[in-house]
Amino acid sequence: MEARRQARARRASPAVVASRAIGEVFITCGVLMLLFVTYQLWWTNVRAQAQAGREASDLQKDWESGERKPGAFEPGQGFALLHIPKLDVVVPIAEGINSKQVLDRGMVGHYAEGALKTAMPDARTGNFGLAGHRNTHGEPFRYINRLEPGDPIVVETQGEYFVYKMASMLPVTPPSNVSVLDPVPKGSGFTGPGRYITLTTCTPEFTSKYRLIVWGKMVEERPRSKGKPDALVS
DSSP states (O other): OHHHHHHHHHSOOHHHHHHHHHHHHHHHHHHHHHHHHHIIIIIHHHHHHHHHHHHHHHHHHHHHHTOSOSSOOOTTOEEEEEEEGGGTEEEEEEESOOTTTTGGGTOEEEOOSGGGOOOOTTSSSEEEEEEOOSSSTTOTTTTGGGOOTTOEEEEEOSSEEEEEEEEEEEEEEOTTOGGGGSSSOTTSOOOSOOEEEEEEEEESTTOOSEEEEEEEEEEEEEEGGGOOOGGGOO
């Protein structure tokens, strides 16, 4: 009898069993969340940066061999390299802003379709609009908020370098504010037609609630045959 009483005393009550089960569920959920965060913050960057690196290498090889010709580009096709020396960024520019084809592969995308279509760098006037991830998937635009007026932004194509100087920034604006991509972008401080560049990304970090905008103005168009512009010469 005494042994049976001791066994019953050692047997866990239903409340204890339930609390243990709930604890195990929380631990499992925590592990799954940790794996998801690791995937989002680390693995997507590793994979996207590798994809972007291959695209940049292939693009440069094609330029050297003459296989790629200047002209119209297909959606998702890389056609230029974006250099932001202050941020140590060198990233391919592809046609369009589709997530799977362009942005999630670590590249930045050219606004090239419909009402959001913007000019190419070689246009005599216009606004070359680009979008890029601020977090995850290579996050090429993570630190563009650190740019200051006068910092160079360089677009390298098969035949030329286009050098812009950062001019102004709009820290927060709704995604619906597409006027930032106008030929003379509203809020930029530019007062007339010119040759501009617009960088757009999400803000605050790790959200897509608003947009951060950086504008630049072209200050030099340099043929590749003359070598790199000063902004890219260390």
